[in-house]
Amino acid sequence: MIDILTTTFIATFIAGVIASAIPLVLGSLGETLGEQSGVLNLGIEGMMLFGAYFGFVTTLETNSYFLGLLAGIAAGFVMSILMVMLNIWLGLNQIVIGLALTMIGGGITSVLYFSTYGQTTPRLGQPDVFPIPVLSDLPVVGSSIFQQPLAFWIALVLAFVVSVVLRNTNFGLRVRAAGQNPNSLDAAGGNVVRTRTYVALLGGAFAGFGGAYLALMSAGTFTPFMTSGIGYIAIVVTMLSRGRILWVIASSFVYGISVSVGTVLQLTSFDLPTDVIKMLPFVAVMITLIVFARSSYVPPALGVPYTRGAR
Amino acid sequence: MSNPISDATGMIPLPSDGQSKLSKVMETLVRTILPVVLALLTSVVVLIVIGKDPWFFYSEVFRYGVMGNGWQQTIRLMAPLLLYSAGLIVVFRGKLWNLGYDAQYLLGSVVVAGFSPMLIEVMPLWAAFTVSLIMGTAAGAAWTLLPAALKARYGTNEIITTLMMSFIGIGISNMLVRGPFQNPDIHVPQTRVLPVADMFPQIPGTRIHIGIIISVVVVLIIHLLLTRTSFGLRLDVFGSSPKTALHVGINSPQMILILFILSGALIGLAASVDMLGYQGNLRANINPGYGAAVLPFVFLGRLNILTTIPFVAFYCILDTGGRLASLDSGLDTHFLMIVIALILVFMSVIEYFGVKKDLGQSYLPPGLRRAVTGLFDRGARA
Numbered sequence: 001m002i003d004i005l006t007t008t009f010i011a012t013f014i015a016g017v018i019a020s021a022i023p024l025v026l027g028s029l030g031e032t033l034g035e036q037s038g039v040l041n042l043g044i045e046g047m048m049l050f051g052a053y054f055g056f057v058t059t060l061e062t063n064s065y066f067l068g069l070l071a072g073i074a075a076g077f078v079m080s081i082l083m084v085m086l087n088i089w090l091g092l093n094q095i096v097i098g099l100a101l102t103m104i105g106g107g108i109t110s111v112l113y114f115s116t117y118g119q120t121t122p123r124l125g126q127p128d129v130f131p132i133p134v135l136s137d138l139p140v141v142g143s144s145i146f147q148q149p150l151a152f153w154i155a156l157v158l159a160f161v162v163s164v165v166l167r168n169t170n171f172g173l174r175v176r177a178a179g180q181n182p183n184s185l186d187a188a189g190g191n192v193v194r195t196r197t198y199v200a201l202l203g204g205a206f207a208g209f210g211g212a213y214l215a216l217m218s219a220g221t222f223t224p225f226m227t228s229g230i231g232y233i234a235i236v237v238t239m240l241s242r243g244r245i246l247w248v249i250a251s252s253f254v255y256g257i258s259v260s261v262g263t264v265l266q267l268t269s270f271d272l273p274t275d276v277i278k279m280l281p282f283v284a285v286m287i288t289l290i291v292f293a294r295s296s297y298v299p300p301a302l303g304v305p306y307t308r309g310a311r
Numbered sequence: 312m313s314n315p316i317s318d319a320t321g322m323i324p325l326p327s328d329g330q331s332k333l334s335k336v337m338e339t340l341v342r343t344i345l346p347v348v349l350a351l352l353t354s355v356v357v358l359i360v361i362g363k364d365p366w367f368f369y370s371e372v373f374r375y376g377v378m379g380n381g382w383q384q385t386i387r388l389m390a391p392l393l394l395y396s397a398g399l400i401v402v403f404r405g406k407l408w409n410l411g412y413d414a415q416y417l418l419g420s421v422v423v424a425g426f427s428p429m430l431i432e433v434m435p436l437w438a439a440f441t442v443s444l445i446m447g448t449a450a451g452a453a454w455t456l457l458p459a460a461l462k463a464r465y466g467t468n469e470i471i472t473t474l475m476m477s478f479i480g481i482g483i484s485n486m487l488v489r490g491p492f493q494n495p496d497i498h499v500p501q502t503r504v505l506p507v508a509d510m511f512p513q514i515p516g517t518r519i520h521i522g523i524i525i526s527v528v529v530v531l532i533i534h535l536l537l538t539r540t541s542f543g544l545r546l547d548v549f550g551s552s553p554k555t556a557l558h559v560g561i562n563s564p565q566m567i568l569i570l571f572i573l574s575g576a577l578i579g580l581a582a583s584v585d586m587l588g589y590q591g592n593l594r595a596n597i598n599p600g601y602g603a604a605v606l607p608f609v610f611l612g613r614l615n616i617l618t619t620i621p622f623v624a625f626y627c628i629l630d631t632g633g634r635l636a637s638l639d640s641g642l643d644t645h646f647l648m649i650v651i652a653l654i655l656v657f658m659s660v661i662e663y664f665g666v667k668k669d670l671g672q673s674y675l676p677p678g679l680r681r682a683v684t685g686l687f688d689r690g691a692r693a
Contacts, residue, residue, distance in 0.1 A: 042470070092659040095408060095470065096610070100655035103603060107648035108357075114643035115361060224645070232474045239471065273489065279482035286457075286475045289467060298468070 007139055013260055014144035021256030022155050023048070023214035023227075027234035028241070028248045029162050030076075030206025036166060036243050037199040038179035038301035042098020043083055044207045045231030046105020050075040051211030053109035056124070056222035057116075065127045069151055069212045076208015079105065080201050088196045091305030102231070110224035123221045127151075149217055155209075163245035175199050176243070179299030182306045192306045207231070229282065236285050239298055251288075258284045342665050343611050343618075347625070349661075350653035357649060368640045376632025383518045388627040390522040391585035393616075396605045396623055397533045398451075398577030400614050404537065405550040405570045407462070411473030412602030414480020415454045415575045417593075419447040419582030421484040424502040424593040425492035427586070431509045440511070444583045451579015452572045454480050459571035463564035469571075481598060488595040500595035511588040520588035529580065534616040546570070578602070604630065604647070607654040 027044055034041045041047075055072030059065055083101060086092045127149040136146040166172040174195045177185035182192040214230070215222045233255060241247035262277030351369075358365040375381050395416070402409040409415075423443045430439040458472035485500075492502045511520040537543040549556040549566050556563055581601075586593070608626055612619030629647065637644045 103652035282478040
């Protein structure tokens with residue numbers, strides 16, 4: 001039995017929470033942008049896998065975490081171009097295309113991984129940390145929170161930026177109008193298709209970033225289907241947060257805690273089976289959905305393609 | 312959520328007037344077969360890009376899926392997959408999304424794999440079969456109850472709840488395999504193996520078990536239920552317009568519950584038939600992923616069980632042949648997943664063009680049309 005209350009243990013626990021929460025924060029940010037504008041991105045799982053794989057490969061080949069993250073963002077972005085063309089421009093069924101994108105992302109990455117690294121299963125080293133002066137010398141929180149890679153801080157800044165953009169800018173107003181009532185946005189001179197296009201592309205980039213963060217910073221490697229449902233949890237987080245970024249971050253960290261608690265319980269004498277630990281976050285989500293069944297709210301135009309003049 | 316599938320992929324009626332019968336048949340064929348052809352062609356390109364020989368791969372698919380004893384394996388696989396697609400068709404007709412199929416299938420499998428070796432010891436074979444089938448069916452149905460109740464009571468988005476339940480159910484089935492149902496004689500996490508003598512008998516002269524007969528009979532009954540009864544009519548009214556359903560006095564919450572339970576039950580039955588007829592035991596962390604695989608084909612069959620049958624047959628060839636062909640070509644078996652996804656994409660795109668054609672509209676959406684015409688019209692601003 002490990003002593004739970006040692007400082008190193010708490011520090012490791014906090015670091016574990018952050019490692020599993022940040023990919024979800026990034027994915028949920030992208031999903032929030034999309035859902036606020038009325039685009040349901042059910043393919044986010046595939047986009048995250050794309051970002052994870054191409055980020056991993058790039059970092060492995062170039063030894064640069066920066067290029068890896070960029071490649072991950074680009075991969076998610078490229079996949080969202082396909083989604084934009086099919087869902088927003090052609091107005092095809094967003095659920096069917098979302099499922100297809102999930103399968104494409106999972107299929108292509110696992111086929112590529114199998115044929116290139118399937119035998120060697122390489123791992124990446126530790127990413128460089130970006131210590132915050134003074135604060136990083138604090139006990140417990142210093143080594144866990146204030147000695148994170150730069151990408152962690154970028155993710156938090158991005159969350160803040162998305163929050164400000166959605167609430168306090170004209171663009172954010174257009175995004176929300178496209179999700180609430182696309183007809184009135186059109187009548188007011190906005191362009192529904194263009195607004196949704198920009199937002200969906202951004203969402204893809206966020207999902208790719210989230211996937212790359214998962215592979216490069218949290219896991220240090222790529223394994224096929226490594227996202228194991230984070231994309232779907234991002235959709236739930238988005239639906240429960242209703243566009244409020246603080247809630248997105250808070251619920252992502254609750255997810256991170258439920259992942260880390262599972263690991264802790266396994267390390268201590270409880271000896272939980274791995275299956276239970278993998279299930280824990282989904283059980284937590286399900287309980288949340290049951291308790292807040294009435295308050296999970298989505299924009300009225302979510303999933304409905306916009307056709308000008310159609311009633 | 313307002314109705315997310317106002318443009319339900321499978322439910323758009325084909326044009327009925329102003330066209331000869333032949334051209335209608337041609338159009339139906341184009342709309343249903345072209346997506347598959349295009350997906351296969353694209354997958355050939357993908358194979359070339361990753362440096363594999365597409366001709367070798369697809370000839371191996373044909374060799375293992377059809378030639379020799381391959382066709383028997385294909386028909387064997389059709390038994391669970393026909394039931395599976397019937398289970399999906401039932402909910403999709405009501406425009407409800409049951410995406411928790413993986414867990415429903417695995418829980419059906421694990422219950423049958425766990426209990427049937429015990430049942431066989433205490434009761435005659437036919438009784439053990441019946442009880443096992445009922446248990447597997449009930450397990451699949453039970454796993455839809457929570458999402459169905461939430462949808463019926465609070466309108467909670469069933470896509471999300473079924474997906475979450477799917478992850479939980481997969482975990483539970485793995486736990487059962489490692490825990491109470493673990494074969495005590497070995498260390499590999501798997502259930503006890505059913506002796507071949509205690510499995511479904513085979514059709515004389517073949518290696519096809521009688522599960523296919525059960526499957527065809529059940530599927531035909533479901534087809535009659537959907538097309539020839541007042542329940543089927545009410546289901547279609549409910550699916551095409553919940554508002555109309557309200558006006559004609561259809562009990563929507565009850566309908567949602569019935570559809571989900573029926574869907575889960577059929578998927579659970581599919582799992583039980585495959586377990587009793589072919590698999591005989593279940594290993595941990597095995598997920599055949601049949602649900603996502605038959606998904607495009609129920610849409611291509613336009614949510615009609617009879618027209619879905621040839622597509623299921625096609626997929627079974629692809630699956631039986633493809634898994635072995637992947638091994639031979641040094642490919643990951645998830646390659647088939649890409650083919651399935653491509654079929655979904657092409658299906659949606661071709662359906663879009665078909666609808667535009669029926670409405671006599673331009674094929675291009677407004678944004679794209681401006682972009683294209685803008686190229687030729689330099690004076691105008693796109």
